[in-house]
Amino acid sequence: MRRLALAVVVPLALVTLGCLVWLWPGSLPGPDTPGSLEQVEGVVTAVSVEQCPESAATGGTTPDPAADPASGAGGAAAASTCGTATVRLTSGADDGLEVETPLPTGAGAVEVGEGDDVLLVELGAARDPDGSVDESAPPSYSIVDRQRGTGLAVLVGAFALAVVAFGRLRGLTALLGLGVTFGLLVWFVVPAILAGESPLLVAIVGSAAIVLTVLYLTHGPSLSTTVAVVGTIAALTLTGLLSALSVAVLGLTGVSDDLSSSLGTTYGVNVQGVLLAGIVIGSLGVLDDVTVTQAATVEEIARANPGYGARELYRAATRVGRSHIASVINTIVLAYAGSALPLLILVVATDDPLGDVVTDQVIAQEVVRSVVATFGLMAAVPITTALAALAVREARSGSGRLA
Numbered sequence: 001m002r003r004l005a006l007a008v009v010v011p012l013a014l015v016t017l018g019c020l021v022w023l024w025p026g027s028l029p030g031p032d033t034p035g036s037l038e039q040v041e042g043v044v045t046a047v048s049v050e051q052c053p054e055s056a057a058t059g060g061t062t063p064d065p066a067a068d069p070a071s072g073a074g075g076a077a078a079a080s081t082c083g084t085a086t087v088r089l090t091s092g093a094d095d096g097l098e099v100e101t102p103l104p105t106g107a108g109a110v111e112v113g114e115g116d117d118v119l120l121v122e123l124g125a126a127r128d129p130d131g132s133v134d135e136s137a138p139p140s141y142s143i144v145d146r147q148r149g150t151g152l153a154v155l156v157g158a159f160a161l162a163v164v165a166f167g168r169l170r171g172l173t174a175l176l177g178l179g180v181t182f183g184l185l186v187w188f189v190v191p192a193i194l195a196g197e198s199p200l201l202v203a204i205v206g207s208a209a210i211v212l213t214v215l216y217l218t219h220g221p222s223l224s225t226t227v228a229v230v231g232t233i234a235a236l237t238l239t240g241l242l243s244a245l246s247v248a249v250l251g252l253t254g255v256s257d258d259l260s261s262s263l264g265t266t267y268g269v270n271v272q273g274v275l276l277a278g279i280v281i282g283s284l285g286v287l288d289d290v291t292v293t294q295a296a297t298v299e300e301i302a303r304a305n306p307g308y309g310a311r312e313l314y315r316a317a318t319r320v321g322r323s324h325i326a327s328v329i330n331t332i333v334l335a336y337a338g339s340a341l342p343l344l345i346l347v348v349a350t351d352d353p354l355g356d357v358v359t360d361q362v363i364a365q366e367v368v369r370s371v372v373a374t375f376g377l378m379a380a381v382p383i384t385t386a387l388a389a390l391a392v393r394e395a396r397s398g399s400g401r402l403a
Contacts, residue, residue: 005223008226009226012230012233019208023188023197023201025191025194025195039144040089040092040119040120040122040141041089041090041092041120041147042087042089042090042099042119042120042141043087043088043115043116043118044086044112044113044117044118045086045098045114046085046114047085047103047112047114048084049103050082050083052105083102084100084101085102085112085118085143086098087101087118087120087141087143089120092122099120099139099140101140104142110145110146112143117146117150118143118146118147119147120141120142121144122139122140123142160175163175174218176217176218177213177215177217177218180210180213184206184210188206189202189281192206193269193274194267194269198270199269199270199277200240200244200273200280202277203240203276203278203280204237204280207281207284210284211236211284211288212229214288215229215232215288215292219292223391223392223395224295224388224391225295226391227291227295227384228288228292228295229291231291231295231380231383231388232287234380235377235379235380235383236280236284236376238375238376238379239280239373240280242376243280243368244276247272250368252272252275252361252364252368253272254273254274254275254365255271279369282369286331286373289328290321290325290377290380290381290384291384293321294317294380294385295388297317297321298313298314298317298388298392301313301316302392309393311389313388313392313393314386314389317385317389318382318385321382321385332370332377333370340362343362
């Protein structure tokens with residue numbers, strides 16, 4: 001069984017490594033539009049707050065909640081505070097300079113107070129009323145966001161300590177696996193898509209590399225882990241094929257908002273392929289959970305019932321898998337619903353007929369994500385369970401104990 005496992009996993013690893021080398025991105029193309037303004041850091045030293053005039057708070061008109069459900073009392077209140085902030089720059093060419101900038105206003109604007117660390121962009125040199133550049137005046141800056149580096153570092157550090165404290169060595173290997181996953185996504189998957197490679201192919205290759213590395217790193221080089229690896233890659237490939245078929249049949253383009261539209265027009269990325277890649281990568285996190293659980297379940301059932309044959313092991317573990325899938329389906333739907341909650345709120349607020357809402361491309365994409373991911377999960381259970389049952393029984397019959 002070990003030789004058979006190696007005969008399957010080693011070719012998979014070699015093919016994955018070859019595809020990684022083949023698809024590894026070189027220099028990335030720049031955007032067709034001018035680059036974004038350079039950000040600088042600063043600290044707010046003083047804030048002067050005043051009530052906004054009606055034209056500034058509402059864009060010159062009084063919002064009509066009946067005409068626009070997204071606007072109303074709450075939206076007006078969020079944009080009804082104006083004023084200026086004095087900021088001491090702590091980076092960039094004007095490090096140490098104190099500048100005065102308007103407070104951010106509008107929906108989603110960040111709230112700043114004295115002592116807050118903020119990010120700013122330089123808007124250019126100040127101009128006189130006649131439009132000429134005032135060389136004597138300091139450059140104009142605008143606050144765009146808060147600095148969150150310190151808070152995020154504390155949160156991530158607490159997370160890492162909690163994982164290691166609870167999981168000990170297994171928790172440490174899980175963190176290492178998380179680092180590998182993050183590295184492959186940041187340095188391979190995203191740059192390769194930006195470089196113009198097929199997003200679906202990149203997603204499958206990157207996911208296979210994650211599975212082959214992270215599962216062995218986290219769970220150790222056992223026969224059970226090998227079964228989970230094979231089951232995950234098989235189910236993942238099926239998920240990719242089903243997602244490609246569903247997107248083609250339903251005519252989904254992947255362009256559902258300004259971000260996806262900008263990605264296609266600015267960087268020339270295949271947005272439909274990005275949709276497929278997102279389905280594959282999003283399914284991977286649940287697939288490896290199911291396959292590892294099924295392989296471990298078969299092994300534990302075999303230990304508890306040494307007289308069980310492969311068929312009995314398969315039936316018993318499949319019953320566990322059915323319960324697992326029933327709960328995971330709800331998890332998948334809730335995860336996608338949570339990420340699309342603002343969209344769902346707007347859909348309900350517009351009071352469109354349900355048939356029109358569900359067939360809209362934005363909602364249809366989320367339906368395809370959930371359904372295709374569920375198909376992949378349902379395929380992963382019998383594939384992994386059957387492989388694990390055969391492997392465990394052969395390993396016991398050959399050595400008298402479980403591998």
